[in-house]
Amino acid sequence: MEQEPSVSRRIFAIDSLLDNDLYKFSMQQAVLSLYPGVNVTYQYRNRSPQEHRYTKEAYEILTKRIEALADLALTPDERTFLERKCPFFTSKYLDYLSAFRYTPKAHIQMSLSSSGDLEIWIKGLWLDTILYEVPILALVSETYFEFVETDWDMEGQEEQAETDARQLILGGCKFTEFGTRRRRSREVQRAVVESLKKANLELNGSTLGADQLGCNRVAREERGELLGTSNVYFAMKYDLNPIGTVAHEWTMAISVLENDLLHANGNALRIWRRCYPTDFGTALTDTFGTAAFLRDFDAPLAESYTAVRQDSGDPREFVLAIIEQYEKLNIDPAKKLIVFSDGLTVQKALELKSYVKGLRRQRGNGVPDVSFGIGTHFTNNFRVKSDGAKSRPMNIVIKLYECNGRHVVKLSDDTGKFQGDEAAVREALKVFMPDRSTP
Structure with a gap:
């Protein structure tokens, strides 16, 4: 019992x-x-x-x-x-x-x-x-x-995490563990982070790497790596790099605090740089949709930020739009980074890595490097024990709703991710997406 x-x-x-x-x-x-x-x-x-x-x-x-x-x-x-x-x-x-x-x-x-x-x-x-x-x-x-x-139970979780890490590393993917918010449990995340680190050390960080399955066909310089974890506690526990960017709430709040919804992206990026002139240089692009972000992403900002993060919408279209923006600003896209973080699985990450490699072959460079923030797939990827069916993780969020008594909203590039008071969302759509009449 x-x-x-x-x-x-x-x-x-x-x-x-x-x-x-x-x-x-x-x-x-x-x-x-x-x-x-x-x-x-x-x-x-x-x-x-x-x-x-x-x-x-x-x-x-x-x-x-x-x-x-x-x-x-x-x-x-x-x-x-x-x-x-x-x-x-x-x-x-x-x-x-x-x-x-x-x-x-x-x-x-x-x-x-x-x-x-x-x-x-x-x-x-x-x-x-x-x-x-x-x-x-x-x-x-x-x-x-x-x-x-x-x-459900923990059986096979460590092995699955190690397998995932090996696939990503041998597939050339640089990745970060982003799984805190929707983890099945803290113990699951602990086991995952420990297993990811173990696989990374075996393939990249020790003499054992040469003996690992698949290493003889993937040169060291072509392998990916575990960059770290977003969870500061587990970064400390496993001596990894804590990694983070900025959340949608920053831009949402700035839209009210600067009393300028239309240019909230640009204002948020500039104010962030006042706090962090050189650190945390990844710009989050989809608070009000990527098109709105790109209108504010001028040359000084594009030079200042080393990376952009894709968190909704079509990732392939995003890559092309970002390349076009950098080229329009006379900035070499190859010197920049795209961080993908929208509902990634190992398979999606490998497919995106392959897509970007193919794009680089077609264009002859001029394509940003890429990395991947993988969350729920790592820390809440389970099957029902009794029948083997997929055990779905919770699809939950907590978002800023008001700032100084005024409604704030998040639109994103996916309508299912719109968040906020319905009337405020409708007003924001008039500003950023006038062809849409309803949330």
Whole structure:
């Protein structure tokens, strides 16, 4: 008979302040510097509302787990790691982070409908609330799969992660683990990150590489590599590079704070560079659609940012549009990088890598390098144990909803990812996509 989970296990699913993605900390430092008095509201959304309904028991446990975030604090060892690996964090910010505490009872409003739908709102100072998104999403997913949909186990996860890593590396793909937000559990992510690192060391980082299957047909310089993880805790645990860019919420908030929706992309990029003149040089392109981004992405910005991130829409069309933009600005596309991060699987990454290689052969250079941020495929890729059917991960997000009392929206290049108050979305569509009349 299976043992009942211990009381501590049922409550504490996150036990480190650093169990979060790097971009939340980089944005928090920017907010501390520029916008410490701004108030915001975040909204939780299940993009597949007919699936993954909560039970009352799971909801009660989730509530306790979110309340337990209040017990987290940065440890001296964690601060030392940040000082060593993240030189872009100032001593002022690290002092702030050392004193930081979550106060979920003050900031979070939750409810569960009779049909099992979660409603979560996060309200307060941007500075105080910006770190909640990732751990709450991780807790929502982990609690659901621990107490509602339980017909699965960890069997084969390490082997699958190692196989995935080998395919990516031997396929020439540089990649980052991005799987915190929708992970099946923290233990799953731990096993995945450990296995990815193991495969990377075997193929790239030791004398064992020459003996690994497939290495004799892929030269070392043609192999890909694991670049790191977005999760700062696991970067510390496994001595990997913590990797992050910036989230949509930055551009969404700037649209209100600068009172300029039309040019929010350009304003957000320039203000970000005031905080980070040389670090965090990947521009997120799809907050209001890539076409709107490119209208603001002028030569000084394109020179300043080393990379662009594709997070929605057709990735192949995106590559061509980015190349065209760089060439129009007299910038060599080959000196830039495209980061793909939209619902990637290993197969999709390999196909995109092959597409870009083919494009480079056709054009004779003049094509950006590419890397891949792979999330849910790594940390929530399971089958139902009893019948072998695909066990679908939760399709959940938490997005900024209001900034200083004004609605903000996200449009993206996929209509299914539009987010925000419906009236505000309609107004934004008039600005950015006037040929569309409804969300």
